Amino acid sequence: MNYITYLAPVGAVIALLFAFYLAKKVLRADEGTELMKKISMSVRKGANAYLKRQYTGVAGFFAVLFVVLIVMAAFGFLTWFVPFAFLTGGFFSGLSGFIGMKIATASNARTANAAQKSLNTGLRVAFSAGGVMGFVVVGLGLFDISFWYFFLKWWFSNPDHLVIAAGQTLEAAQIQAITSAMLTFGMGASSMALFARVGGGIFTKAADVGADLVGKVEAGIPEDDPRNPAVIADNVGDNVGDVAGMGADLYESYVGSIISTGALAVAAGMGFSGVTIPMVMAAIGIIASIIGTFFVQTKEGASQKNLLSALRRGTWISAALVAVIAFPLIYFVLGSDKIGLYVAIICGLLAGVLIGFFTEYYTSDTYKPTQKLSATSETGPATIIIGGLSLGMRSTAIPVIIVGVAVLISYFVSGGGDDFNMGLYGIGLSAVGMLSTLGITLATDAYGPVADNAGGIAEMAGLGEEVRERTDALDSLGNTTAATGKGFAIGSAALTALALIASYLAEIKVIDPEYFANLNLNITNPAVLIGLFIGGMLPFLFAALTMEAVGRAAQGIVMEVRRQFREITGLMEGKAEPDYASCVDICTKSAQKEMIMPAILAVVVPIVVGLILGVAGVAGMLAGATVSGFILAVMMANSGGAWDNAKKYIEAGKHGGKGSDAHKAAVVGDTVGDPFKDTSGPAINILIKLLSMVSIVFANVILAFSLIR
Template sequence: MGSDLFGSYAESTCAALFVASISSFGSNHDFTAMSYPLITSSMGIVVSLITTIFATDVFEIKKLLGIAIGIHSSIFELKSRGRTEYYTSNAYSSPVQDVADSCRTGATTNVIFGLALGYNSVIIPIFAIATSIYMSFRLAAMYGIAMAALGILSTIATGLAIDAYGPISDNAGGIAEMAGMSHSIRERTDALDAAGNTTAAIGKGFAIGSAALVFLALFGAYVSRAGIEASAVLKMVEEVCRQFNSIQGLMEGTSKPDYANCVKISTDASLREMIPPSALVMLTPLIVGVLGGSLVSGVQVAISASNTGGAWDNAKKYIEAGASEHVKSLGPKGSDCHKAAVIGDTIVDPLKDTSGPSFNIHIKLMTVESWVFAPFFAAHGGLLFKVL
C-alpha cells in the first residue's frame, strides 16, 4: 500500500497543478492557485513530522482503548474511517462478534457472513466520498476536488505509519510465539495485532477514498442488500436441524428428510436475490459507460474486501481471547467454533492484502490510461461508437 499511496500523492498533486493551470484561477498568471497545492503538501509533511514528537512509549498500553484514543487524535480523513473501525474492531458488540457467532454453524456461514458484512460496510463510506466530491465541486469545481484529494494525502506520513502498524505488530506476535516468550507478552501482541487489523483496514480505506477523489472515480452509489444470502443459509441450517430433531429415525437413515422444504428455501432466495446483481451488471455500462462502471464497482469491492478481511481476522482473535462470557459460550481454542473461525482467517490475507489493493491500482491504471488516450478519442472518436 505504500507505493499505492505515493502514487496517489503524486497524481493528486499533478491533477491539482494541471487543473489550476488551465482554469480561471490561473488567468492572472500570479500562480496563486498553482502554489497552493505545493504549500498544502509541504505543510502536511511538516505537520506529520511534528506529530512524531507526541509518539512515546512512556505509558504502557494495556488495553485496545489506549491505542484507539491515539488513532482518533492523529487521523483526519474521510468519514468512512469510523465506519471501517466499527466493522473491523472487536471492541464493539457488532458486527465482528456476529461473525464469531456465525461460526457456531460452521465455516460456510462464517465465510458468507464475513462477505455480507464487507458488502454492507460499503454503503456509508461511498456516501461519504460522494458528499466530499459534491462539496468540493461546489466550492471550487474540479480544482476543489483535486485539492480535497491532496488534503487527504498531505499527511501521507501518518497514513503510511498506520498502514505499517498492522504487519509490524503481527510479526512481533509471531516472533514472541516462536521464541517461547511468556503468555503475558503474547496477550499484549495479540491486542496490538487486533488493533493492527483495524488500522490496516483504515489505511486501505484511506488509499481507496483518496484515489476515488483524485480521478473522480465515483459517479454514484448503490445500496447493497448483501446479508440476505447469509440469512438464507441460516434458514437452511435451521431447517436441517429442525428435521433432525423432529423426524424420528432420520439420523439412523430409516426415515427420509423433507427435501422439498430445503429446496424451496434455496430456490426462493436465489431467484429473489439474482435481480439486483444482474441489473447492476447489465445496466451499469449502459448508464455510466464501461470506464465509469468499472470505477464505481471497483471502489466498492476494494472497500468491502478490506473490511471483510479485518472482520474475519479479528473474529478469530475474539474467540481465542476468551475475555467475556459471550466468547466462552462459543467454545475454547480448538473447538469447532474456533476451527470455523480459522478457516475464515485463511481467506483473510489474499482478500484484504491482495485482492482489495489490486482493485485500487486497477481503478487508477484505467483512468490514467484513458487520460493518455484522450486526444486520440477526441480526434477519432471512441472505438465502441464506431462499431455501433
C-alpha cells in the same frame, strides 16, 4: 507569491530527513537474542530475494513501455519528457516501497525485544518503523513532482518551446504546457504500484492461506508455530504485500491527486497560483504529520481502545494542524473570494477521518459488527462466511455517502454552480486534503505488519507469556489499523480517480478544443453506455484474476507443507527444522507469474476501448470502473478485515477460544478473507487510477485513431 511553491521541495527534504531520523532510531534498538536475530534474518533474506526478482521482472515491463512512449513522442503524440518521467515515477514508487520494507524487516525482532520492556516501548519501535514508510512515500513523491515542476517551468520559460494559442498569454501557455506534461507522469507510479500490490498480495496471501489451512486446521498447531514450514513465508509476505505494496499504492494516490488537481487548476483559469496550492498543501501536511507522530504513545496494560486512541491522537492532531494552516494559505495565495476552496480541503480531511472511523467500526472486534460475526462461527464455516459477506456489503453504504457528500460540498463551495471547472478544482483539492496527512496515516498502517512479525518472532523464539500478550495486543491493533488504512486508501483512490477523470477530459480539451466542444457524454450515447458496462465489469474481472492467482499459489504451499509434515522425521515433535526456503521460493515464483495478466488487463483495456469507442467510450469506462471498483474494494476489504478480527476475538477466549469448533470455523472465514482484504480489494484501488493514467497518456492516440469520433 509564487515563491511559496518552493515550500514543496523543502517539505520533501524535511520528510526524507525525518524518515532517516526514524530509521536510525529503530536501528539503534537491540535486536534481542541470537535466535531472534536468526529468525529476523530469514524473513529479511526472503523479502530481499522476492523484491530482487520482482524488480527484475518489472524492469522488463518498464523497458517495453519506455520504448512505446519514445515512439509515441517521436510521432508527436507526447512530449519527449514523458518517457523519462514515466521511469522516474516508477523508480521512486519502487524505491519508497523498498526502503520501507528494508526498515520493516529490520524492526520486527527489535519490536519483539522492546515488548519485553513495556507495551509502549514496543509500540514506539513498531510505529517508528511504519513512520519510515510513511515519510519516505510523501518525501519521494513530492520530490519527484517538485523536480519536474521546476525543470519544466524553466524549460517552458523559453517561448520557442511553447505553442501559444491565439489570444493566450505567455504565462497561460507556460502553465498549461507544464501541467499537461506532468499529468502523464503518474503512469509510472501507477504501473509500479500495480505490480507491487498484486505481486505482494499474491505472495502474502498464498503463504498465509497455506500456513493456516495445513498448520491450524489440519495439524492443529498454533499460529506462527516454528514447526510450520510456511511461517517464514507468511512473515515475508506481510512485508512485501502490506508494506512495500501499500506504500506504492498510496504513493500513486498521493502523486496522482497533486498533479491532477494542478491540471484542473489550469482548466479553471487559476494559473500558477492554483497549481501552487496542492503542492504547498502536501508540504504543510508533511510538517503536521511529523508533529503528530510525537503524540503516539501509550501506557502499560492499555486496552485496544487505549491503543487505538494513541494512534488516533497523532492522526487527528495532524489533521487539525492542516485545517488551521490551510486557511491562511488559501486566503493569501488565492484571495478571500476563493475561501470556499478551504471548505473543500476540510471536506477531504473529514472524509478521510470518517471513512477510517467507519472502517474501524465494521472491522474492529471492539465494536458490535465483528463481535456478532464471531458468534456466527458457532454454527460452522458456512454461516461465518455468509455473515462476513453480508457485513462487507452493508459496510459499503457509509463510505459511498461520505465520498458523495464530500464531492457535492466541495463542488458547490468552490464555485461549481457558476463555473464547472472551479467545482472540479474543488473536488481535486478535496482529494489533496484527504491525502495531506499521508505521512502519519501510512505510518499507522505500515506499523501493522511490523507488529504482526514481532508476534511471530516472539512465538518462534519462545519469549515469555507476558511478551506474547503485549505483541498480541500490538498485532490486534495492527489488524485494525491495516483495515482502517485500506479504507483510507480506497476512499482516497475514489476521490483521486474522480479528479483524474476530470483531468482526462481537460486534457482532451487542450489537445482538440473543437472536438471537445462537440463531445457527447450523455449516458444515452451508445459509446458511453458500453463504456460504463465495460468499466463496471473490469474490477470484478480483475478481482477474479487475482483471487484465482492466490488460490493456485496457495495450493502449491499447501502441498509443500503437507509433504514436509509427512516426510521430515521429527518435525511435528519439534526435533527437526522445516525447510522454510522452499515455501518462500514457491510464493516468489507464483507471485511473479500470476501478476502478469492483471497488469496487462489494466494497461491494454483502456487503449482498446479508446480505439474502438473513442473518447466518450473511455470516459464511460473510467466512470463505470470508479463506481463499481470503489464499492467492490470497500466490500472485500471490510469483509476480510472483519473475518480476521472475528478470529482474533475468538482466540482471546470468546466462544470457546483457541482449538474450539468455532475457532476452526473462524480460521476458514479468515482464510477466505485473506485474498479479499490483502490482494484483490486493495489492488482495485490501483486499477481504477491506472486506467485513468493510461487513458491520459494515450489520449492523443485515441483521438487520432479511434473508430468512433
